[in-house]
Amino acid sequence: MLELERVSYRYPESQPALNEVSFAIADQQKVVLLGANGSGKTTLLRILNGLIFPHHGVYRYRSEPVTEGRLRDRSWSRRFRREVVLLFQHPEAMLFNPTVYDEIAYGLRQLGTDDLDGRVRHWASQLGVEPHLKRLPFQLSGGEKQKVCLAALLALEPRVLLLDEPTANLDPRSTGWLVDFLQDLSVTSVATTHNLSLAGELGDRVLVLSEGHELIFDGQMEDLLGDEEKLLAANLVHSHRRGRSRDRRLHVHDWS
């Protein structure tokens, strides 16, 4: 479904953001992309969404290279934008319609969908934002905004859902709700996080980006947890003194 072959990306006047990254994601697979802040997770999602393009290497969606030129083809671009959607880390960036209803209907109106009202209400109810349909999106709380954005994306019935730190701005209850909701969705998904304790809940397969912007792990969560060297290289665990004790052990903070 999604395939990256030796993809590198560098922002202007800056260090490389991705270095020779290769992987393939099959249909319906749920992948979690782990890495410390600045490791290139957001850049990778933006490439997968066709917003920026690799300087080296190839990105293919359903075996077709995704390039600027390909996205100039209106019918291909229309299909790609409907099928591959991205939930941005800061939902404010995605909201610009006068009401929550219009926000969810935005993509559907562009597609000229039949039963627009039914689809909007269905996804609003799935995401629990139906009571807010007439409200201004920017008046909502951070968690509600994120749900509205997700409803707007899922209303398009995409094949690939890309999620940039979907739990970063959520409180614990909303985080739990979102994890359950995402697990029940039957789409291919790629979710980024720097939270090791949450990674196993967001996907079955784990990709890890190092601070050197390289893919250093591709496999199951259990295998990653047993690989101390990789966890350290990716800056996913830490150690500090516990209370008055001088004992230092690598760990993440979790209650489970």
Added chain:
Amino acid sequence: MRARIALLAYLAAIVLGTTVHEIEVLALGLVLVLALAGRDWVRILRRACIAILLFNLVVTLSYGVIAGLQGTFSLAFVVLVNLRVLLLTCLTFLFVSRVNAFEALAFSRSLTYLFTLAYSQSMAFKQALEDFRLAFKSRRIEQVGLRDRYRHSASMAVHFLDKSLHRATEITQVMRSRGFFDA
């Protein structure tokens, strides 16, 4: 020291560029600035043209309408104003690209502090602006009309205004907390 000399030269050039009223001298100044930019001259000229486009358009059109109605329109004046703004903008972009402003302002703690605040604000806004641009691109399935573009711009303006107010309050509190307003 070099940065401070560059800052003084830049300020002197700004004063000169503001006080000179001969088109030929301003044009020569622009050529000189672009020559100093070396291989970057196209990039600096392009950025300057984009940066001043809206401002110069509004000023030129407003002048054109008013002076036209009064019968005092002067093409030389239009060229002079536009050339002056272009020269000063190119000069500023050249200065920013060549000189470390933090180093140049190091002689004054207050100026360095204020510059740091302004710089961090502009960096935060630059990143947010990029997020908005990409999010709009990501959600655009068909070509969008003027109404959607207007709504997007309005939403962005509200967000930036809100964020500016929030950050200004926060920065003021930080400055107070660190004794900036104490006598």
